[in-house]
Amino acid sequence: QLAHPGVEKDLADRAILYAPDYVVNAGGVIQVADELHGFDFDRCKAKAAKIFDTTLAIFARAKEDGIPPAAAADRIAEQRMAEARRR
Secondary structure (H helix, E strand, C coil): CCCCCCHHHHHCCCCCCCCCHCCCCCCCCHHHHHCCCCCCCHHHHHHHHHHHHHHHHHHHHHHHHHHCHHHHHHHHHHHHHHHHHHH
């Protein structure tokens, strides 16, 4: 987690990409959620493997929209939650 939002711009100015903590730590959430249904290693591994692709999508969205990766991650998360509510 960053000390404050301005740090992300400082990192970007130094060509350092920042991935939000809730993205890079998603594996822990995946495991805990899976335990509610009876832990299955292969199922968890398959879900955790998607974190890489999600991170790449965040960086691509940030570049496309000209926004920091944290803002792109928030937008993607908000879209996913809105889609889930519509189901």
